[in-house]
Amino acid sequence: MIKPEFLSNEPVIAYKEGPVYEISINRPDKMNALTDAMYGTLIENLKIAEKDKATKVILLRSTGDHFSAGNDLADFLETDFNLESNVVQFLLTMASLTKPIIAVVNGAAVGIGTTMLLHCDLVYAAADVKFSVPFIKLGLTPEGGSSRLLAECCGARKANEWLLTGRNILADEALSSGLVNQVFDDAESCWHGAMDTAQKLAKSSSEVLVASKKLLKGDQVDSVVELIKKEALVFAERLQSDDAKAAFAAFLNR
Numbered sequence: 576m577i578k579p580e581f582l583s584n585e586p587v588i589a590y591k592e593g594p595v596y597e598i599s600i601n602r603p604d605k606m607n608a609l610t611d612a613m614y615g616t617l618i619e620n621l622k623i624a625e626k627d628k629a630t631k632v633i634l635l636r637s638t639g640d641h642f643s644a645g646n647d648l649a650d651f652l653e654t655d656f657n658l659e660s661n662v663v664q665f666l667l668t669m670a671s672l673t674k675p676i677i678a679v680v681n682g683a684a685v686g687i688g689t690t691m692l693l694h695c696d697l698v699y700a701a702a703d704v705k706f707s708v709p710f711i712k713l714g715l716t717p718e719g720g721s722s723r724l725l726a727e728c729c730g731a732r733k734a735n736e737w738l739l740t741g742r743n744i745l746a747d748e749a750l751s752s753g754l755v756n757q758v759f760d761d762a763e764s765c766w767h768g769a770m771d772t773a774q775k776l777a778k779s780s781s782e783v784l785v786a787s788k789k790l791l792k793g794d795q796v797d798s799v800v801e802l803i804k805k806e807a808l809v810f811a812e813r814l815q816s817d818d819a820k821a822a823f824a825a826f827l828n829r
């Protein structure tokens with residue numbers, strides 16, 4: 576079967592494989608940097624997958640050599656950032672999903688390319704993965720709930736270091752700190768491993784998967800939603816700062 580990303584130029588592609596609803600970020604020439612319009616399409620697809628009775632598991636991945644270089648930096652300059660923005664609504668949608676979501680990550684996963692994973696139930700990575708949350712280097716602040724969820728996932732010491740230095744996190748460290756479930760040799764085997772797990776999960780009924788995820792999340796969904804909004808208000812201020820404007824200009828004029 577020819578997978579749809581090989582046939583499509585759309586920057587986000589959705590594809591149903593039985594009970595698995597696969598969403599691919601597909602802008603490989605820009606390292607899958609995310610634009611406002613792409614967040615809009617991601618939200619639409621997540622909502623379709625949530626509503627679709629036949630879908631039991633959502634799989635999130637990217638085409639090409641990188642998961643995502645984060646928010647498109649040119650787009651930051653052209654798009655208003657507020658609580659209604661697609662990027663914030665995307666994070667809120669991710670945080671509120673009731674169906675299990677599995678991520679397949681390879682290459683660079685920068686900024687929101689990492690923070691969105693904190694809302695995924697399982698994260699599988701290829702050995703070449705390179706995570707980073709370099710907000711501080713951009714004059715920005717943590718987003719997507721990462722100011723708390725990264726510490727809850729990997730420990731406060733790791734989270735503080737990663738968020739305050741913005742340094743890269745490679746596969747071994749990501750695995751040992753619990754940022755990912757498993758590391759595979761390459762992107763292809765990672766996708767196969769994730770799809771295999773997705774199909775195993777899908778042997779259970781949707782009701783039991785949703786009820787289990789609800790228990791695993793406990794009462795954190797409401798507080799995470801509030802945290803994402805609180806972080807977004809600070810982030811919106813930081814986007815207007817001279818620090819951020821200088822960092823974006825340095826990247827865009829490099």
Ligand SMILES: C/C=C/C(=O)SCCNC(=O)CCNC(=O)[C@H](O)C(C)(C)COP(=O)(O)OP(=O)(O)OC[C@H]1O[C@@H](n2cnc3c(N)ncnc32)[C@H](O)[C@@H]1OP(=O)(O)O
Nearest residue numbers: 604605606608644645646647648649683685686687688718
């Ligand atoms: C709420 C959300 C917040 C956030 O997500 S904040 C984080 C935002 N992201 C970033 O700051 C990352 C910016 N990108 C980079 O620093 C570098 O890239 C990398 C270190 C990730 C990789 O560097 P290298 O291997 O040298 O590749 P390259 O030549 O810089 O990029 C290849 C093509 O991809 C485009 N690209 C990469 N990242 C972004 C981005 N974030 N926004 C817009 N375009 C991006 C480039 O421009 C270029 O494209 P062309 O070949 O046409 O010049």
